Amino acid sequence: MTATLTGTGARPRRERRDARRRRGPSAYLVLVLLFALAGVMLIPFAVVVLNALKTPEEYSANGPLALPEGFSLEGVTAFWERTDFGQVLFNSALISGSVAVLAVLLSVLNAYALGIGRIKGRMWVLVVLLLANTLPQEALVYPLYYLAKQVGLYDTRLAVVIVFTVIQSAFGTYLLASVLSAFPRPLLEAARIDGASRWQVLRHVVVPVVRPTMAVLLVFFFVWTWNEFLIPLVFLVSNDNQTVSVALGVLQGQRLMDATMSSAASLLGLLPTVLFFLVFQRTLSRGLTAGALK
Amino acid sequence: MSGKATRAAGRERLGYLPYLVPGLLLFTAVIGVPFAMNVATGFTEWDGVGTPEWAGLANYARLAGDGEFWASFRHNALVIVAMAIAPTAIGLVLAALLTDLVDRHFGPRAASVLRACVYLPQVLPIVIAGVVWSWLLNPQNGAVNEVLAAVGLESLAHDWLGDPATALWSVLAVMVWVQIGFPLVVFMSGLQRVDPSLYEAAEIDGASWARRFRHVTVPQIRPEIFVVLLWTTIASLKVFAPIYVLTKGGPGGATSVPAYYSYQNFFDKTDVGYGAAITTVLTLIIVALTVVFLRAQGQGPEGER
Numbered sequence: 001m002t003a004t005l006t007g008t009g010a011r012p013r014r015e016r017r018d019a020r021r022r023r024g025p026s027a028y029l030v031l032v033l034l035f036a037l038a039g040v041m042l043i044p045f046a047v048v049v050l051n052a053l054k055t056p057e058e059y060s061a062n063g064p065l066a067l068p069e070g071f072s073l074e075g076v077t078a079f080w081e082r083t084d085f086g087q088v089l090f091n092s093a094l095i096s097g098s099v100a101v102l103a104v105l106l107s108v109l110n111a112y113a114l115g116i117g118r119i120k121g122r123m124w125v126l127v128v129l130l131l132a133n134t135l136p137q138e139a140l141v142y143p144l145y146y147l148a149k150q151v152g153l154y155d156t157r158l159a160v161v162i163v164f165t166v167i168q169s170a171f172g173t174y175l176l177a178s179v180l181s182a183f184p185r186p187l188l189e190a191a192r193i194d195g196a197s198r199w200q201v202l203r204h205v206v207v208p209v210v211r212p213t214m215a216v217l218l219v220f221f222f223v224w225t226w227n228e229f230l231i232p233l234v235f236l237v238s239n240d241n242q243t244v245s246v247a248l249g250v251l252q253g254q255r256l257m258d259a260t261m262s263s264a265a266s267l268l269g270l271l272p273t274v275l276f277f278l279v280f281q282r283t284l285s286r287g288l289t290a291g292a293l294k
Numbered sequence: 295m296s297g298k299a300t301r302a303a304g305r306e307r308l309g310y311l312p313y314l315v316p317g318l319l320l321f322t323a324v325i326g327v328p329f330a331m332n333v334a335t336g337f338t339e340w341d342g343v344g345t346p347e348w349a350g351l352a353n354y355a356r357l358a359g360d361g362e363f364w365a366s367f368r369h370n371a372l373v374i375v376a377m378a379i380a381p382t383a384i385g386l387v388l389a390a391l392l393t394d395l396v397d398r399h400f401g402p403r404a405a406s407v408l409r410a411c412v413y414l415p416q417v418l419p420i421v422i423a424g425v426v427w428s429w430l431l432n433p434q435n436g437a438v439n440e441v442l443a444a445v446g447l448e449s450l451a452h453d454w455l456g457d458p459a460t461a462l463w464s465v466l467a468v469m470v471w472v473q474i475g476f477p478l479v480v481f482m483s484g485l486q487r488v489d490p491s492l493y494e495a496a497e498i499d500g501a502s503w504a505r506r507f508r509h510v511t512v513p514q515i516r517p518e519i520f521v522v523l524l525w526t527t528i529a530s531l532k533v534f535a536p537i538y539v540l541t542k543g544g545p546g547g548a549t550s551v552p553a554y555y556s557y558q559n560f561f562d563k564t565d566v567g568y569g570a571a572i573t574t575v576l577t578l579i580i581v582a583l584t585v586v587f588l589r590a591q592g593q594g595p596e597g598e599r
Contacts, residue, residue: 027399030391037388038411041471044426045414047437064429064437065444110317117310123592127585129317132325134580136532138556139573142335142342142566143328166324169317171525178517198309216483227419229535245421249539259429266422273417278410 048270051263052076059260075264083247084239085268091236092226092243092272095157095164100221102165104214107172112202114173115180116188126177133170137230145234155237163231168221179213180206219280226273244269329577335570342564353571363572366550369462373533373551376466377473378526382519384470385477388412390511392478393485394493394503409482413475420472424539427468431455455541458548465540465549472536477522484515517591524587531580552576 051059052075053068079085110129114122144163145154153159183206191201207214232246242250248269336353338346357363397405415423430437433453442450454464488510496506512519534553537543543550543558550558552572559569 027395030395031400031404034388034391034396034408038408041411041415041474044423044430044471047430048426063440065440106317106320109313113310113312113314117307117313119307119310119314123588125314127581127588129321130584131329131577131581132321134528134532134577134584135325135329136534136553136556136573136576136580138532138534138553138560138569139332139577140325140328142560142570143331144324146331147328162320163324166320173317175521178521198313202313223417227417227421229419229421229538245419248419248425249421262425262429266425269422270418273419274414277414277417 045270045274048263048266051260052267054260054263056258056260059258064259072260075258075260076268079251079261079265079268083242083251083265085247087240088242088244088247089272091157091241092245095160095232095243096222096225098161099164099168099225100218102161103168103172103221104217106165106169107176107217108202108207108210108214110169110173111176111180112206115177116183116201116206118181122177126174129170129173131170132167137167141231141234144231148235155235155241157236157241160232160235160243163235164225164228168224172217172221175217176210176213179210183209219277222276223273244272332570333574335567336574337571338567340566342560342566346567349567353568354575356568357571357575362547362550363552363555365547366552366555369549370531370533370551372462372466373469374527374530376469377530377533378523380470381473381526382477382523384474385481385522386512386519387507388474388478389481389485390507393482394506394511398490398493405482409478412478415472416475416479418472420535421539423468423472424536428455428540431464456545458545461541461545461548465536468540469530469533469536473526476526480518480522481515484518485511488514520587520591524584524591527583527587528580531576531583 047064050068051064053071053073054062055070055072055074058066058069058072113119114126119125148154148159153162187205188201191205196204226243227245228243229245229249232243233249236242236246239247248265251265335346337349337351339349339352340346392405392408396408418426431454433439433451433456436454438454439451442448452460455461492510492514493506496510501509532553533551534557537549537551537554538557541549543554553576556569556572556576559565559572
């Protein structure tokens with residue numbers, strides 16, 4: 001928003017006011033429908049919150065739709081203690097954070113060679129790299145499990161970080177390579193003629209321009225890794241190493257949770273990602289607008 | 295002269311090769327080698343312990359005649375509709391409405407709040423989405439049935455995930471709910487790039503919203519549409535977690551998909567060779583589809599320009 005105030009700022013602002021005046025009844029109808037849709041999308045979240053704060057007796061007496069009578073943290077504390085949730089949260093944050101940073105770096109390096117360098121056969125390199133993210137993980141999980149045991153990385157968080165860095169960077173490489181292949185060539189050539197090395201061009205010309213896209217990728221990678229299930233489930237067998245999804249999935253599979261405890265578990269499971277998203281939603285849209293100004 | 299120039303250009307390109315080395319090495323260790331091992335396992339009879347026994351094409355011959363396997367593929371076709379085609383179409387219309395109508399007439403705040411609401415299920419771990427929807431759809435006092443009862447449609451109340459007739463459709467509906475946010479966010483970021491004067495010009499010319507959508511919005515974000523369609527189609531071909539959490543492929547295989555069927559063979563039936571064969575077939579389909587998509591993407595827009 002602040003950016004529009006500079007340069008040609010005055011005109012678009014007046015036009016925006018005009019546009020606001022022009023909104024007709026059909027525009028309001030669409031707005032109402034969109035808000036209704038948004039409401040429907042949020043219902044399951046509301047149900048989770050509603051039931052996480054009930055006592056088990058209340059749930060069985062009043063059902064899932066009734067408002068909680070009081071504010072009970074019984075389910076939340078029971079779940080927290082059973083799973084050592086603090087440790088589990090830390091594991092998820094450590095794994096997802098490491099993967100997000102490393103996978104963005106790897107994507108930039110790959111995309112620089114493919115999109116800017118236009119290496120021969122880049123189309124095929126891209127297809128092969130895309131395999132990392134397109135292969136069904138079931139096709140890798142058995143051999144990966146076997147290999148991790150051979151090199152002593154089985155049941156370590158490092159193994160999961162390495163595997164997902166490679167898997168996530170496939171999408172990043174694909175997206176960044178297609179962005180970079182449209183990169184203004186004169187800009188690159190000018191830098192090269194001025195004697196900048198390839199590394200300097202990458203750091204000082206390419207990276208600043210694609211930083212908004214990198215920020216978006218960082219958020220995507222974090223969330224995607226946080227939500228992964230199959231490979232962490234197979235690799236992280238000991239309780240000390242488990243992620244949020246694995247801890248929840250294991251508990252759910254054992255059918256040991258009552259309804260309020262599973263909703264408390266869901267609440268604790270979704271809160272971190274929702275918080276992360278709300279914090280970064282601003283960065284996301286700011287990054288995207290900044291990209292559009294060019 | 296041109297020969298020298300191309301050679302210089304070739305050397306210039308070779309200089310970028312080192313940037314690809316870490317990516318390629320990691321890829322080989324994490325994807326290449328394990329995948330080759332998996333393909334090899336597909337030609338063997340192996341229960342997960344001991345030495346695999348060479349079986350040639352026996353697993354593939356079995357696949358060709360396996361009704362369960364083909365049924366899982368038919369389910370997967372519907373999953374592509376629910377996870378790729380429907381969310382892309384809905385996401386496109388929503389992105390256009392939010393950018394072109396809500397943002398311009400009601401301000402960017404309204405647009406970004408709506409976008410956040412629709413995107414929210416995307417940040418939900420799929421395991422948790424599964425737990426949540428399992429109760430919402432629960433036959434005993436599940437929220438969906440309670441709502442139906444509350445509005446007097448008690449006759450429609452149902453064991454949504456337990457009845458073979460509705461299980462697949464219920465799972466598909468959950469997938470649409472989970473998936474819409476991804477295309478929406480990508481398309482909206484693409485639309486930021488579009489010059490607003492294009493819309494204003496079209497509006498002044500009296501173009502209806504539908505015409506602007508067809509002739510301005512869609513052509514402008516064609517690259518994003520390709521990326522999203524490819525990505526979501528691939529995701530739907532290897533869909534596993536929602537099936538695992540919601541129905542475990544049941545009832546009676548009514549919601550089984552190839553990825554889940556292979557999992558059953560790996561871990562429940564410990565028929566590792568057969569499971570590996572299933573995942574190899576699935577991989578071949580996905581690779582073929584990716585190549586077709588990338589070819590179409592490489593040719594389409596440039597051919598028109």
